[in-house]
Amino acid sequence: MVIILEMKTEGPSAWNKNYPVADGDRQSPIDILPHQARHDPNLGPIVLNYDRCTSINIANNGHSVVVEFEDSDDRSVIQGGPLDNPYRLKQFHFHWGGKGCHGSEHTVEGNSYASELHLVHWNAVKFKTFGEAASAPDGLAVLGIFLETGDEHRWLHMITDALYTVKFKGSVTDFKGFNPKCLLPSSLHYWTYLGSLTTPPLHESVTWIVVKEPMIVSEKQLGKFRTLVFTGEEEDERTRMENNFRPPQLLKGRTVRSSN
Numbered sequence: 001m002v003i004i005l006e007m008k009t010e011g012p013s014a015w016n017k018n019y020p021v022a023d024g025d026r027q028s029p030i031d032i033l034p035h036q037a038r039h040d041p042n043l044g045p046i047v048l049n050y051d052r053c054t055s056i057n058i059a060n061n062g063h064s065v066v067v068e069f070e071d072s073d074d075r076s077v078i079q080g081g082p083l084d085n086p087y088r089l090k091q092f093h094f095h096w097g098g099k100g101c102h103g104s105e106h107t108v109e110g111n112s113y114a115s116e117l118h119l120v121h122w123n124a125v126k127f128k129t130f131g132e133a134a135s136a137p138d139g140l141a142v143l144g145i146f147l148e149t150g151d152e153h154r155w156l157h158m159i160t161d162a163l164y165t166v167k168f169k170g171s172v173t174d175f176k177g178f179n180p181k182c183l184l185p186s187s188l189h190y191w192t193y194l195g196s197l198t199t200p201p202l203h204e205s206v207t208w209i210v211v212k213e214p215m216i217v218s219e220k221q222l223g224k225f226r227t228l229v230f231t232g233e234e235e236d237e238r239t240r241m242e243n244n245f246r247p248p249q250l251l252k253g254r255t256v257r258s259s260n
């Protein structure tokens with residue numbers, strides 16, 4: 001009898017083959033231990049100036065669903081907190097689990113949330129392009145928001161209602177007039193630490209700002225993310241898009257700071 005173990009080689013544990021930085025000193029995500037975080041009174045509040053943000057499209061890039069923004073000027077920026085200058089909003093995307101399973105990237109005392117939203121910003125004061133910023137130690141600032149299941153989120157339907165238009169990898173559709181401020185929880189108290197992109201190329205270029213209070217979404221809304229597939233329309237196998245999260249990485253001596 002022959003047993004063929006078909007192991008997916010491209011999972012997170014294999015990334016260090018092609019991306020040695022996967023074993024680096026400032027990898028993300030991490031498990032956050034609130035009691036070991038250093039409360040830093042000098043950490044001011046996070047300031048989001050999104051009122052003139054311009055969303056462009058929503059896309060399935062084969063890893064997640066992404067909403068892209070116009071980032072040719074400082075119309076939508078994040079500043080304050082640990083940041084020395086404004087960082088421009090470039091895109092946001094989500095990570096989630098399978099049905100009944102949690103899929104956040106960061107965890108808190110070993111506990112994961114149902115999902116995690118990442119709002120990605122880049123330092124256009126110091127760098128000319130996103131690509132250049134994405135490989136610099138102070139190039140990116142990602143605001144992470146946990147999603148927890150409960151009541152329906154009153155605005156998330158604007159995203160979930162559009163997901164059927166981007167079911168397959170490589171699909172893109174117009175998505176104008178969306179302001180992600182409507183997704184944020186009431187408090188922006190946060191933890192912050194120096195980390196990396198959580199998918200290849202895993203560049204150690206991210207100042208992470210993880211908001212403590214989760215946004216609440218319904219199981220039904222979350223289920224709609226699982227109608228997406230990792231594969232292109234022309235491919236015969238339909239691999240449901242879920243569990244697109246990297247597990248927590250070693251802290252390697254880093255300090256996590258806490259706003260008040």
Ligand SMILES: NS(=O)(=O)c1ccc(NCc2ccco2)c([N+](=O)[O-])c1
Nearest residue numbers: 118120134142196197198199200201
């Ligand atoms: N989960 S995350 O926010 O850390 C993350 C990961 C990868 C990428 N992109 C992959 C990449 C960057 C440069 C070349 O290719 C992005 N992003 O682009 O916003 C975000």
Ligand SMILES: [Zn+2]
Nearest residue numbers: 093095118198
């Ligand atoms: Zn992400």
